[in-house]
Amino acid sequence: MADNNRAELERILELQRTTFTSKRPEPMHMRKDRIKRAIALVRDNGDSFAKAMSADFGNRAFMQSMITDIAATVAAGNDALKHMDEWAKPDKRKVKFPLGLMGAKAEVRYEPKGVVGILSPWNFPVNLAFAPLMQILAAGNRAMIKPSEFTERTSLLMSELVAEYFTPDEVAVFTGGPEVAAAFSSLPFDHLVFTGSTATGRKVMEAAAANLVPVTLELGGKSPVIMGRSADLEKAGERIALGKMMNAGQICLAPDYMYVPEDKEEEAINGVTQGVASMYPTLLHNDDYASVVTDEHFDRLQNMVSDARDKGADIIEVNPGNEDFSTTNSRKMPLTILRNVTDDMQAMQEEIFGPVLPVKTYKNLETAIDYVNANDRPLALYYFGQDKGEQEQVLSKTISGGVTTNDVIFHVSMDDLPFGGVGPSGMGSYHAVEGFREFSHARAVYHQTKVDVAKLGGFKPPYGDAAKKAIKAMMK
Ligand code: NAD
Numbered sequence: 001m002a003d004n005n006r007a008e009l010e011r012i013l014e015l016q017r018t019t020f021t022s023k024r025p026e027p028m029h030m031r032k033d034r035i036k037r038a039i040a041l042v043r044d045n046g047d048s049f050a051k052a053m054s055a056d057f058g059n060r061a062f063m064q065s066m067i068t069d070i071a072a073t074v075a076a077g078n079d080a081l082k083h084m085d086e087w088a089k090p091d092k093r094k095v096k097f098p099l100g101l102m103g104a105k106a107e108v109r110y111e112p113k114g115v116v117g118i119l120s121p122w123n124f125p126v127n128l129a130f131a132p133l134m135q136i137l138a139a140g141n142r143a144m145i146k147p148s149e150f151t152e153r154t155s156l157l158m159s160e161l162v163a164e165y166f167t168p169d170e171v172a173v174f175t176g177g178p179e180v181a182a183a184f185s186s187l188p189f190d191h192l193v194f195t196g197s198t199a200t201g202r203k204v205m206e207a208a209a210a211n212l213v214p215v216t217l218e219l220g221g222k223s224p225v226i227m228g229r230s231a232d233l234e235k236a237g238e239r240i241a242l243g244k245m246m247n248a249g250q251i252c253l254a255p256d257y258m259y260v261p262e263d264k265e266e267e268a269i270n271g272v273t274q275g276v277a278s279m280y281p282t283l284l285h286n287d288d289y290a291s292v293v294t295d296e297h298f299d300r301l302q303n304m305v306s307d308a309r310d311k312g313a314d315i316i317e318v319n320p321g322n323e324d325f326s327t328t329n330s331r332k333m334p335l336t337i338l339r340n341v342t343d344d345m346q347a348m349q350e351e352i353f354g355p356v357l358p359v360k361t362y363k364n365l366e367t368a369i370d371y372v373n374a375n376d377r378p379l380a381l382y383y384f385g386q387d388k389g390e391q392e393q394v395l396s397k398t399i400s401g402g403v404t405t406n407d408v409i410f411h412v413s414m415d416d417l418p419f420g421g422v423g424p425s426g427m428g429s430y431h432a433v434e435g436f437r438e439f440s441h442a443r444a445v446y447h448q449t450k451v452d453v454a455k456l457g458g459f460k461p462p463y464g465d466a467a468k469k470a471i472k473a474m475m476k
Pocket residue numbers: 119120121122123124128146147148149176177178181182185195196197198199200201203204217218219220221251252253351353379421426
């Protein structure tokens with residue numbers, strides 16, 4: 001959009017910051033009113049959003065959009081409304097003995113930071129812009145949003161609706177491509193939340209560093225499934241199939257690859273295949289199954305499969321309806337399982353972000369643990385099995401953003417758990433009290449006693465015996 005140039009971005013940032021400063025302190029009911037408007041915006045326009053997302057993707061199930069982008073975002077808003085009074089309460093802290101006895105007090109106040117920028121991706125375009133917004137508003141901030149250029153219709157609708165439900169000094173949306181995104185990430189925000197790829201995350205952090213803007217980076221990565229020997233492979237397969245096929249695998253938390261006991265490979269693959277067939281008897285003309293978002297992303301996935309084939313992988317296409325995908329331009333792709341994968345294959349080097357599932361095998365569980373540790377720390381890790389000792393071994397010897405055991409993805413839907421990555425899969429988190437704190441400044445406040453503490457403690461020149469005593473006591 002022509003007017004989303006740097007000058008316009010700076011003008012709105014200035015407007016939001018000036019209004020923020022002049023209106024402080026804002027009562028909680030004003031924050032709540034903004035959250036209620038954000039909830040109404042998403043809820044009352046759910047149908048239009050779902051249609052826009054489907055048009056942007058080529059196809060995306062209406063019900064899936066209602067679950068993942070509309071209902072889940074409304075739920076995030078309701079969760080913030082329910083808990084924000086509790087989250088915002090100052091924490092009483094201890095003061096050094098014996099200052100408490102003399103009337104000194106210490107507290108941490110969770111105060112708004114000011115203006116928070118939100119840079120969001122295309123895969124859950126409504127959720128990943130508005131769910132962080134709920135907590136940003138709960139913490140008393142104002143927000144500027146730059147949604148993805150790949151979901152153009154959805155982003156345009158977001159920008160129209162935000163202008164209807166909010167004044168520009170409260171929340172504003174800026175549409176546009178990477179040049180707008182780059183200008184946006186170089187603004188001197190009070191905080192910046194970026195959800196997207198690790199590669200873009202690096203650029204965002206670099207741009208933010210110039211202004212020392214603190215960042216929350218919600219990135220991607222290769223989230224492994226570690227299948228224990230005690231796993232119920234039929235159940236596990238169905239759950240993995242659901243997590244891998246939803247949104248056609250275009251989920252940051254989608255199980256990226258599967259590590260299974262060598263002697264159970266066949267059975268584990270059958271579990272996933274059966275899971276796909278039971279949910280998607282057909283794919284091509286099945287509205288429940290999403291398309292890959294753009295031709296470029298589709299080609300990337302096709303190349304990934306060809307690369308694996310060329311380097312010796314066995315390819316299993318899970319095509320329950322025996323449909324002919326070669327004659328369609330719907331960008332639909334069946335789940336493609338890769339066996340006998342090696343580390344030099346693209347599929348084992350990049351985040352897959354689509355319906356491709358490499359399978360690796362282990363003789364000893366340690367091999368799988370070592371592999372996870374030798375690679376970038378993933379956004380999520382999934383363990384299947386009933387062996388609690390083994391589960392603990394996997395959890396305590398690996399590091400990942402989050403974990404779900406005996407299923408995939410579910411930890412993100414627990415309102416009371418923080419959601420975020422670690423290392424290359426991100427930094428910081430939102431959801432739950434941690435999210436509120438992420439968007440707040442923890443301000444340390446100390447209230448001094450009437451007693452002359454400096455003199456009593458020997459800190460006041462001329463230094464003498466009291467100072468010597470104090471030094472000795474401090475180093476005891
Ligand atoms: P992306 O990194 O390509 O784009 C995300 C956003 O960055 C877009 O709004 C885009 O306009 C903007 N952008 C592009 N170039 C930029 C630049 N130079 N400077 C600043 N911003 C720029 O990601 P994507 O393809 O939209 O999303 C897919 C990725 O996002 C995957 O890696 C996935 O794992 C990750 N993801 C993470 C989460 C999470 O919560 N951790 C959620 C969803 C997606």
